[in-house]
Amino acid sequence: xxxxxxxxxxxxxxxxxxxxxxxxxxxxxxxxxxxxxxxxxxxxxxxxxxxxxxxxxxxxxxxxxxxxxxxxxxxxxxxxxxxxxxxxxxxxxxxxxxxxxxxxxxxxxxxxxxxxxxxxxxxxxxxxxxxxxxxxxxxxxxxxxxxxxxxxxxxxxxxxxxxxxxxxxxxxxxxxxxxxxxxxxxxxxxxxxxxxxxxxxxxxxxxxxxxxxxxxxx
Numbered sequence: 001x002x003x004x005x006x007x008x009x010x011x012x013x014x015x016x017x018x019x020x021x022x023x024x025x026x027x028x029x030x031x032x033x034x035x036x037x038x039x040x041x042x043x044x045x046x047x048x049x050x051x052x053x054x055x056x057x058x059x060x061x062x063x064x065x066x067x068x069x070x071x072x073x074x075x076x077x078x079x080x081x082x083x084x085x086x087x088x089x090x091x092x093x094x095x096x097x098x099x100x101x102x103x104x105x106x107x108x109x110x111x112x113x114x115x116x117x118x119x120x121x122x123x124x125x126x127x128x129x130x131x132x133x134x135x136x137x138x139x140x141x142x143x144x145x146x147x148x149x150x151x152x153x154x155x156x157x158x159x160x161x162x163x164x165x166x167x168x169x170x171x172x173x174x175x176x177x178x179x180x181x182x183x184x185x186x187x188x189x190x191x192x193x194x195x196x197x198x199x200x201x202x203x204x205x206x207x208x209x210x211x212x213x214x215x216x217x218x
Contacts (some may be wrong), residue, residue: 070104
């Protein structure tokens with residue numbers, strides 16, 4: 001189990017980020033702005049994960065990188081959802097991004113020490129992203145286009161699946177530190193498997209850009 005766990009979580013799952021990245025790159029010329037934001041989010045995530053793996057090899061604590069990731073994760077996805085709202089909604093999201101960044105910094109330096117997971121900010125960010133996702137669904141409720149034909153629905157489905165499914169994992173991450181190794185490994189395998197499904201949904205969304213571009217030319 002330990003050998004499989006390390007291979008699955010440290011190498012196999014991180015490598016699956018290449019699936020949506022490849023789908024985005026080959027369709028880059030037809031990607032709308034919102035999709036380019038998701039692409040750069042994936043590139044940032046993949047790059048930071050490589051840095052984290054190197055750091056772990058040399059004995060560095062990954063909590064600092066997790067706090068950095070939490071901030072930029074929310075900013076990238078906040079910018080993505082801003083594309084679907086009017087100026088008033090965009091201003092609200094911008095304000096939330098600024099407030100969330102400050103909250104993450106305060107939490108890191110003054111509330112949760114630097115050896116704990118940032119459960120407060122990670123959970124709060126996940127809740128807000130779930131809300132953004134649900135608001136997007138409400139805005140699309142009158143859309144006559146079929147669900148599967150709308151490329152944005154696939155991205156939104158991936159985001160909602162991941163953050164709704166993993167919210168309680170984020171909230172109780174520190175409690176897992178005192179749990180058995182088997183429980184920890186099982187929980188994080190589930191987390192990483194959900195992430196794979198998120199990446200697959202992203203890849204489908206990116207591929208839909210090419211399909212819709214070809215359809216629109218006839």
